[in-house]
Amino acid sequence: MGKRIFNKYESNVRSYCRVFDEILDYAKGSIIKDIKGKEYIDFFCGAGALNYGHNNNYIKREVMNYLREDRIVHSLDMYTKAKLDFLEFFEEKILIPRKFKYKIQFTGPTGTNAVEASLKLARKVKQRNSIWCLMGCFHGMSLGALSLTSDSSSRGGAGVPLENVVHIPAPYMFDGFDTIKYMQTLLDDDHSGIEKPAAFIMETVQAEGGVHVFDDKFLKDVETFCNENDILLIIDDVQVGNARCGTFFSSERAKINPDIVVLSKSIGGFGMPFALTLFKPELDIWEPGEHNGTFRGNNLAMVASKAGLEFMINENIENEVKRKSAIVKSYLEKYIKPLSKDYEIRGIGLIWGIETNNGKLAEKISINAFKKGLIVERAGRDNSVIKLMPALTIDDDLLVKGLDILKDVMEKTK
Ligand SMILES: Cc1ncc(COP(=O)(O)O)c(C=O)c1O
Known part of the structure:
Protein backbone atom coordinates (compact mmCIF):
# COMPACT_ATOMS: atom_id res chain seq x y z
CA MET A 1 0.00 0.00 0.00
CA GLY A 2 1.57 3.25 -1.10
CA LYS A 3 1.01 6.78 0.10
CA ARG A 4 -0.19 8.02 -3.31
CA ILE A 5 -3.68 8.81 -2.06
CA PHE A 6 -2.41 10.99 0.80
CA ASN A 7 -0.11 12.94 -1.47
CA LYS A 8 -2.80 13.36 -4.10
CA TYR A 9 -5.70 14.42 -1.85
CA GLU A 10 -4.62 15.40 1.62
CA SER A 11 -3.89 19.08 1.98
CA ASN A 12 -0.39 20.38 2.24
CA VAL A 13 -1.32 21.53 5.74
CA ARG A 14 -0.64 18.03 7.12
CA SER A 15 2.43 18.04 9.32
CA TYR A 16 3.20 15.18 11.75
CA CYS A 17 3.05 12.59 8.97
CA ARG A 18 6.01 14.26 7.29
CA VAL A 19 8.29 13.08 10.09
CA PHE A 20 6.36 9.99 11.17
CA ASP A 21 6.06 8.87 7.60
CA GLU A 22 4.47 5.40 7.77
CA ILE A 23 0.86 4.23 7.66
CA LEU A 24 -0.15 3.48 11.24
CA ASP A 25 -2.80 0.99 12.17
CA TYR A 26 -2.72 -0.92 15.47
CA ALA A 27 -2.28 0.84 18.82
CA LYS A 28 -2.34 -0.54 22.35
CA GLY A 29 -1.01 1.08 25.50
CA SER A 30 2.29 2.64 24.49
CA ILE A 31 2.83 0.59 21.32
CA ILE A 32 1.77 1.59 17.83
CA LYS A 33 2.22 -0.67 14.78
CA ASP A 34 2.33 0.38 11.16
CA ILE A 35 0.71 -1.62 8.39
CA LYS A 36 3.94 -3.53 7.81
CA GLY A 37 3.85 -4.69 11.42
CA LYS A 38 6.75 -2.55 12.62
CA GLU A 39 6.38 -1.49 16.25
CA TYR A 40 6.94 1.98 17.70
CA ILE A 41 7.11 3.04 21.32
CA ASP A 42 4.90 6.10 21.65
CA PHE A 43 6.54 9.01 23.50
CA PHE A 44 4.23 11.49 21.78
CA CYS A 45 0.89 10.36 23.14
CA GLY A 46 -1.32 12.26 20.70
CA ALA A 47 0.27 15.51 21.91
CA GLY A 48 -1.10 14.76 25.35
CA ALA A 49 -4.48 13.32 24.35
CA LEU A 50 -3.60 9.74 25.32
CA ASN A 51 -2.38 10.00 28.90
CA TYR A 52 -3.94 6.64 29.77
CA GLY A 53 -2.58 4.90 26.68
CA HIS A 54 -4.05 3.78 23.36
CA ASN A 55 -7.22 1.72 23.56
CA ASN A 56 -7.08 1.56 27.33
CA ASN A 57 -9.07 -1.57 28.22
CA TYR A 58 -11.06 0.01 31.05
CA ILE A 59 -12.12 3.05 29.03
CA GLU A 315 -4.81 3.08 39.38
CA ASN A 316 -3.31 5.87 41.46
CA ILE A 317 -1.97 7.49 38.31
CA GLU A 318 -0.99 10.78 39.96
CA ASN A 319 1.48 8.98 42.23
CA GLU A 320 2.66 6.74 39.41
CA VAL A 321 3.56 9.84 37.43
CA LYS A 322 5.70 11.14 40.29
CA ARG A 323 7.48 7.79 40.53
CA LYS A 324 8.10 7.49 36.79
CA SER A 325 9.14 11.11 36.60
CA ALA A 326 12.15 10.28 38.77
CA ILE A 327 13.13 7.47 36.39
CA VAL A 328 13.05 9.79 33.36
CA LYS A 329 14.83 12.64 35.12
CA SER A 330 17.71 10.53 36.35
CA TYR A 331 18.06 8.79 32.97
CA LEU A 332 18.19 12.08 31.08
CA GLU A 333 20.68 13.59 33.48
CA LYS A 334 22.90 10.53 33.56
CA TYR A 335 22.90 9.45 29.92
CA ILE A 336 21.57 12.22 27.67
CA LYS A 337 22.84 15.48 29.11
CA PRO A 338 26.50 14.40 29.03
CA LEU A 339 26.22 13.75 25.26
CA SER A 340 26.69 17.46 24.49
CA LYS A 341 27.56 20.62 26.39
CA ASP A 342 24.72 22.30 24.44
CA TYR A 343 22.02 20.09 25.94
CA GLU A 344 19.72 21.19 28.76
CA ILE A 345 17.14 19.02 30.46
CA ARG A 346 13.79 20.45 31.63
CA GLY A 347 10.60 18.87 32.83
CA ILE A 348 8.16 17.76 35.47
CA GLY A 349 5.90 14.73 35.87
CA LEU A 350 5.93 12.93 32.54
CA ILE A 351 6.65 15.85 30.26
CA TRP A 352 10.36 16.30 29.60
CA GLY A 353 12.32 18.33 27.11
CA ILE A 354 15.87 17.97 25.85
CA GLU A 355 16.96 21.39 24.61
CA THR A 356 19.48 20.68 21.85
CA ASN A 357 19.84 24.37 20.88
CA ASN A 358 19.88 23.13 17.28
CA GLY A 359 16.62 22.77 15.33
CA LYS A 360 18.16 20.86 12.41
CA LEU A 361 19.74 18.35 14.77
CA ALA A 362 16.48 17.91 16.69
CA GLU A 363 14.65 17.20 13.44
CA LYS A 364 17.19 14.54 12.47
CA ILE A 365 16.94 12.98 15.93
CA SER A 366 13.16 12.77 15.68
CA ILE A 367 13.33 11.22 12.18
CA ASN A 368 16.04 8.74 13.18
CA ALA A 369 14.22 7.81 16.38
CA PHE A 370 11.14 7.00 14.32
CA LYS A 371 13.23 4.73 12.08
CA LYS A 372 14.45 2.96 15.22
CA GLY A 373 10.92 2.51 16.59
CA LEU A 374 10.39 5.52 18.85
CA ILE A 375 7.92 8.36 18.30
CA VAL A 376 9.18 11.66 19.78
CA GLU A 377 8.07 15.15 18.79
CA ARG A 378 9.89 18.47 18.77
CA ALA A 379 8.86 21.76 20.34
CA GLY A 380 10.13 25.19 21.26
CA ARG A 381 12.04 27.95 19.55
CA ASP A 382 13.37 26.68 16.21
CA ASN A 383 11.81 23.33 17.15
CA SER A 384 15.06 22.56 18.92
CA VAL A 385 13.60 20.70 21.90
CA ILE A 386 12.99 16.94 21.87
CA LYS A 387 9.76 16.60 23.81
CA LEU A 388 9.12 13.36 25.70
CA MET A 389 5.52 12.64 26.65
CA PRO A 390 5.03 8.93 27.27
CA ALA A 391 1.65 7.63 28.40
CA LEU A 392 1.27 7.90 32.17
CA THR A 393 0.50 4.17 32.13
CA ILE A 394 3.69 3.06 30.37
CA ASP A 395 5.51 0.08 31.95
CA ASP A 396 8.87 0.91 33.50
CA ASP A 397 10.66 -1.51 31.14
CA LEU A 398 9.14 0.03 28.04
CA LEU A 399 9.87 3.52 29.35
CA VAL A 400 13.55 2.67 29.74
CA LYS A 401 13.58 0.85 26.40
CA GLY A 402 12.30 4.04 24.73
CA LEU A 403 14.93 6.12 26.52
CA ASP A 404 17.63 3.65 25.42
CA ILE A 405 16.54 4.04 21.78
CA LEU A 406 16.67 7.82 22.17
CA LYS A 407 20.14 7.71 23.71
CA ASP A 408 21.41 5.44 20.94
CA VAL A 409 19.93 7.72 18.26
CA MET A 410 21.29 10.87 19.90
CA GLU A 411 24.77 9.35 20.16
CA LYS A 412 24.78 8.57 16.45
CA THR A 413 23.00 11.62 15.02
CA LYS A 414 25.27 14.53 14.15
C1 LIG B 1 -1.77 24.34 25.93
C2 LIG B 1 -2.62 24.12 24.72
N1 LIG B 1 -3.74 24.85 24.58
C3 LIG B 1 -4.56 24.67 23.53
C4 LIG B 1 -4.26 23.75 22.55
C5 LIG B 1 -5.17 23.59 21.37
O1 LIG B 1 -5.84 22.37 21.44
P1 LIG B 1 -6.50 21.76 20.12
O2 LIG B 1 -5.37 21.36 19.22
O3 LIG B 1 -7.30 20.60 20.59
O4 LIG B 1 -7.33 22.83 19.53
C6 LIG B 1 -3.10 22.97 22.65
C7 LIG B 1 -2.73 21.99 21.62
O5 LIG B 1 -1.65 21.48 21.53
C8 LIG B 1 -2.26 23.17 23.77
O6 LIG B 1 -1.13 22.46 23.92
Missing part, protein backbone atom coordinates in the same frame (compact mmCIF):
# COMPACT_ATOMS: atom_id res chain seq x y z
CA LYS A 60 -12.77 1.00 25.90
CA ARG A 61 -15.07 -1.37 27.74
CA GLU A 62 -17.23 1.48 29.05
CA VAL A 63 -17.44 3.05 25.59
CA MET A 64 -18.28 -0.27 23.89
CA ASN A 65 -20.99 -1.05 26.46
CA TYR A 66 -22.52 2.36 25.89
CA LEU A 67 -22.59 1.83 22.13
CA ARG A 68 -23.84 -1.75 22.38
CA GLU A 69 -26.87 -0.58 24.37
CA ASP A 70 -27.83 2.06 21.77
CA ARG A 71 -27.51 4.85 24.29
CA ILE A 72 -27.69 8.37 22.94
CA VAL A 73 -24.48 9.53 21.26
CA HIS A 74 -25.26 13.00 19.95
CA SER A 75 -27.52 15.41 21.82
CA LEU A 76 -26.22 19.00 21.47
CA ASP A 77 -26.47 20.34 25.02
CA MET A 78 -29.59 18.48 26.05
CA TYR A 79 -29.67 16.66 29.38
CA THR A 80 -28.53 13.04 29.09
CA LYS A 81 -27.75 10.24 31.51
CA ALA A 82 -24.14 10.19 30.30
CA LYS A 83 -23.78 13.88 31.11
CA LEU A 84 -25.49 13.46 34.48
CA ASP A 85 -23.10 10.63 35.39
CA PHE A 86 -20.09 12.59 34.18
CA LEU A 87 -21.01 15.74 36.12
CA GLU A 88 -21.79 13.88 39.33
CA PHE A 89 -18.50 12.04 39.12
CA PHE A 90 -16.52 15.17 38.28
CA GLU A 91 -18.10 17.01 41.21
CA GLU A 92 -17.51 14.23 43.72
CA LYS A 93 -14.06 13.00 42.70
CA ILE A 94 -12.37 15.99 41.10
CA LEU A 95 -13.87 19.27 42.34
CA ILE A 96 -14.90 18.58 45.94
CA PRO A 97 -11.64 16.90 47.08
CA ARG A 98 -9.75 19.92 45.71
CA LYS A 99 -12.23 22.41 47.15
CA PHE A 100 -12.87 23.90 43.71
CA LYS A 101 -16.31 25.34 43.04
CA TYR A 102 -16.26 25.66 39.26
CA LYS A 103 -19.17 25.88 36.87
CA ILE A 104 -18.56 23.63 33.87
CA GLN A 105 -19.02 24.68 30.26
CA PHE A 106 -19.03 21.98 27.57
CA THR A 107 -17.52 23.73 24.59
CA GLY A 108 -16.85 22.45 21.10
CA PRO A 109 -14.57 19.44 21.51
CA THR A 110 -11.14 20.97 20.90
CA GLY A 111 -8.69 22.77 23.12
CA THR A 112 -8.79 25.87 20.98
CA ASN A 113 -12.58 26.11 21.28
CA ALA A 114 -12.42 25.88 25.07
CA VAL A 115 -9.73 28.59 25.06
CA GLU A 116 -11.98 30.75 22.85
CA ALA A 117 -14.77 30.36 25.40
CA SER A 118 -12.46 31.41 28.22
CA LEU A 119 -11.34 34.53 26.35
CA LYS A 120 -14.86 35.56 25.38
CA LEU A 121 -16.11 35.08 28.90
CA ALA A 122 -13.23 37.00 30.48
CA ARG A 123 -13.76 39.92 28.08
CA LYS A 124 -17.50 39.89 28.72
CA VAL A 125 -17.08 39.82 32.50
CA LYS A 126 -14.41 42.51 32.72
CA GLN A 127 -15.60 44.58 29.75
CA ARG A 128 -11.99 44.94 28.57
CA ASN A 129 -10.56 43.92 25.19
CA SER A 130 -7.06 42.92 26.01
CA ILE A 131 -5.69 39.56 27.18
CA TRP A 132 -2.12 39.14 28.39
CA CYS A 133 -0.12 35.98 27.83
CA LEU A 134 3.51 34.86 27.95
CA MET A 135 5.93 34.75 25.05
CA GLY A 136 6.47 31.10 24.17
CA CYS A 137 2.84 30.17 24.83
CA PHE A 138 0.61 27.93 22.73
CA HIS A 139 -3.15 28.16 23.16
CA GLY A 140 -4.57 26.91 19.86
CA MET A 141 -5.11 27.83 16.23
CA SER A 142 -8.56 29.44 15.93
CA LEU A 143 -8.30 33.21 15.62
CA GLY A 144 -8.86 34.26 19.25
CA ALA A 145 -6.53 31.59 20.60
CA LEU A 146 -4.07 32.14 17.76
CA SER A 147 -3.72 35.78 18.69
CA LEU A 148 -2.12 34.42 21.89
CA THR A 149 -0.13 31.53 20.40
CA SER A 150 3.31 33.00 19.96
CA ASP A 151 5.14 30.98 17.30
CA SER A 152 5.48 32.86 14.08
CA SER A 153 4.77 29.92 11.78
CA SER A 154 1.33 29.37 13.35
CA ARG A 155 0.58 33.09 13.38
CA GLY A 156 1.58 33.39 9.74
CA GLY A 157 -1.52 31.45 8.68
CA ALA A 158 -4.02 33.86 10.25
CA GLY A 159 -4.58 36.10 7.25
CA VAL A 160 -5.86 38.94 9.45
CA PRO A 161 -4.22 41.03 12.17
CA LEU A 162 -4.00 39.17 15.47
CA GLU A 163 -5.06 41.78 17.98
CA ASN A 164 -6.13 42.61 21.50
CA VAL A 165 -3.36 40.67 23.19
CA VAL A 166 -0.07 41.63 24.82
CA HIS A 167 2.81 39.15 24.99
CA ILE A 168 4.78 39.43 28.21
CA PRO A 169 8.38 38.11 28.36
CA ALA A 170 8.50 34.81 30.25
CA PRO A 171 10.76 34.72 33.31
CA TYR A 172 13.20 32.25 31.72
CA MET A 173 13.92 34.54 28.76
CA PHE A 174 16.35 36.94 30.43
CA ASP A 175 18.59 36.34 33.41
CA GLY A 176 17.09 37.99 36.47
CA PHE A 177 14.04 39.27 34.59
CA ASP A 178 11.13 39.98 36.92
CA THR A 179 7.99 39.26 34.90
CA ILE A 180 5.63 40.26 37.70
CA LYS A 181 7.36 43.60 38.27
CA TYR A 182 7.28 44.24 34.52
CA MET A 183 3.53 43.56 34.38
CA GLN A 184 2.89 45.77 37.40
CA THR A 185 4.85 48.56 35.71
CA LEU A 186 2.72 48.20 32.57
CA LEU A 187 -0.32 48.87 34.73
CA ASP A 188 1.10 51.58 36.99
CA ASP A 189 3.14 53.64 34.54
CA ASP A 190 0.78 56.12 32.89
CA HIS A 191 3.21 56.22 29.96
CA SER A 192 3.41 52.43 29.42
CA GLY A 193 0.99 52.64 26.51
CA ILE A 194 -0.57 49.32 27.54
CA GLU A 195 -4.15 48.86 28.67
CA LYS A 196 -5.27 46.71 31.56
CA PRO A 197 -6.32 43.24 30.37
CA ALA A 198 -9.46 41.27 31.15
CA ALA A 199 -7.34 38.20 31.87
CA PHE A 200 -3.88 36.74 32.02
CA ILE A 201 -3.66 33.27 30.47
CA MET A 202 -0.82 30.82 30.90
CA GLU A 203 0.20 27.17 30.86
CA THR A 204 1.95 26.01 34.04
CA VAL A 205 4.42 24.29 31.72
CA GLN A 206 4.88 25.73 28.26
CA ALA A 207 4.65 22.50 26.32
CA GLU A 208 4.72 23.45 22.65
CA GLY A 209 6.90 26.35 23.75
CA GLY A 210 9.72 23.91 24.55
CA VAL A 211 8.90 22.42 27.99
CA HIS A 212 9.47 25.41 30.23
CA VAL A 213 8.23 24.65 33.74
CA PHE A 214 7.12 27.65 35.78
CA ASP A 215 7.98 27.24 39.43
CA ASP A 216 5.42 27.28 42.23
CA LYS A 217 6.47 30.71 43.43
CA PHE A 218 5.95 32.24 40.00
CA LEU A 219 2.49 30.67 39.73
CA LYS A 220 1.60 31.96 43.17
CA ASP A 221 2.94 35.43 42.33
CA VAL A 222 0.92 35.50 39.11
CA GLU A 223 -2.20 34.65 41.09
CA THR A 224 -1.50 37.43 43.60
CA PHE A 225 -0.76 39.90 40.80
CA CYS A 226 -4.06 39.03 39.09
CA ASN A 227 -6.08 39.24 42.31
CA GLU A 228 -4.58 42.55 43.36
CA ASN A 229 -5.19 44.10 39.96
CA ASP A 230 -8.67 42.75 39.23
CA ILE A 231 -7.45 40.58 36.32
CA LEU A 232 -8.81 37.07 35.75
CA LEU A 233 -6.31 34.22 35.82
CA ILE A 234 -6.86 31.55 33.17
CA ILE A 235 -4.83 28.35 33.37
CA ASP A 236 -4.67 26.47 30.09
CA ASP A 237 -4.39 22.83 31.17
CA VAL A 238 -5.14 21.40 27.74
CA GLN A 239 -1.80 19.66 27.35
CA VAL A 240 -0.28 19.42 30.83
CA GLY A 241 -3.45 18.80 32.85
CA ASN A 242 -5.06 15.40 33.44
CA ALA A 243 -2.30 14.19 35.76
CA ARG A 244 0.51 14.76 33.23
CA CYS A 245 2.41 16.79 35.87
CA GLY A 246 1.57 14.47 38.77
CA THR A 247 -1.70 16.09 39.90
CA PHE A 248 -5.00 16.21 38.03
CA PHE A 249 -4.82 20.00 37.59
CA SER A 250 -1.24 20.96 36.83
CA SER A 251 -1.48 24.06 39.05
CA GLU A 252 -2.30 22.07 42.21
CA ARG A 253 1.39 21.97 43.17
CA ALA A 254 1.33 25.77 43.64
CA LYS A 255 -1.93 25.69 45.61
CA ILE A 256 -3.54 28.36 43.46
CA ASN A 257 -7.19 28.79 42.63
CA PRO A 258 -7.43 30.04 39.03
CA ASP A 259 -10.56 31.90 37.95
CA ILE A 260 -10.84 29.83 34.78
CA VAL A 261 -9.30 26.48 33.80
CA VAL A 262 -9.31 25.05 30.29
CA LEU A 263 -9.20 21.28 29.75
CA SER A 264 -9.15 19.17 26.61
CA LYS A 265 -7.01 16.38 25.08
CA SER A 266 -6.81 13.63 27.78
CA ILE A 267 -10.06 14.72 29.43
CA GLY A 268 -11.52 12.73 26.50
CA GLY A 269 -10.29 9.49 28.10
CA PHE A 270 -8.55 7.76 25.23
CA GLY A 271 -8.48 10.24 22.41
CA MET A 272 -12.17 11.15 22.18
CA PRO A 273 -12.62 14.82 21.23
CA PHE A 274 -13.77 16.65 24.35
CA ALA A 275 -13.16 20.00 26.03
CA LEU A 276 -14.28 21.84 29.13
CA THR A 277 -13.98 25.40 30.34
CA LEU A 278 -14.30 25.63 34.11
CA PHE A 279 -14.90 28.93 35.86
CA LYS A 280 -15.86 30.39 39.19
CA PRO A 281 -19.67 30.58 39.50
CA GLU A 282 -19.78 34.37 39.75
CA LEU A 283 -18.27 34.58 36.25
CA ASP A 284 -21.14 32.66 34.70
CA ILE A 285 -22.81 35.59 32.96
CA TRP A 286 -23.28 33.83 29.62
CA GLU A 287 -26.66 34.24 27.93
CA PRO A 288 -28.07 30.85 26.87
CA GLY A 289 -26.41 29.76 23.63
CA GLU A 290 -23.95 32.62 23.58
CA HIS A 291 -21.01 30.25 22.97
CA ASN A 292 -22.65 27.48 21.01
CA GLY A 293 -21.55 24.41 19.04
CA THR A 294 -23.06 21.26 17.54
CA PHE A 295 -20.59 18.85 19.13
CA ARG A 296 -20.80 19.98 22.75
CA GLY A 297 -22.99 17.02 23.58
CA ASN A 298 -20.57 14.27 22.70
CA ASN A 299 -21.91 11.62 25.07
CA LEU A 300 -19.40 9.01 23.98
CA ALA A 301 -16.62 11.38 25.04
CA MET A 302 -18.36 11.95 28.38
CA VAL A 303 -18.48 8.20 28.96
CA ALA A 304 -14.82 7.89 27.98
CA SER A 305 -13.92 10.90 30.11
CA LYS A 306 -15.60 9.54 33.24
CA ALA A 307 -13.98 6.16 32.66
CA GLY A 308 -10.61 7.86 32.21
CA LEU A 309 -11.01 9.70 35.49
CA GLU A 310 -12.09 6.50 37.26
CA PHE A 311 -9.05 4.76 35.85
CA MET A 312 -6.80 7.62 36.95
CA ILE A 313 -8.10 7.41 40.51
CA ASN A 314 -8.30 3.61 40.78
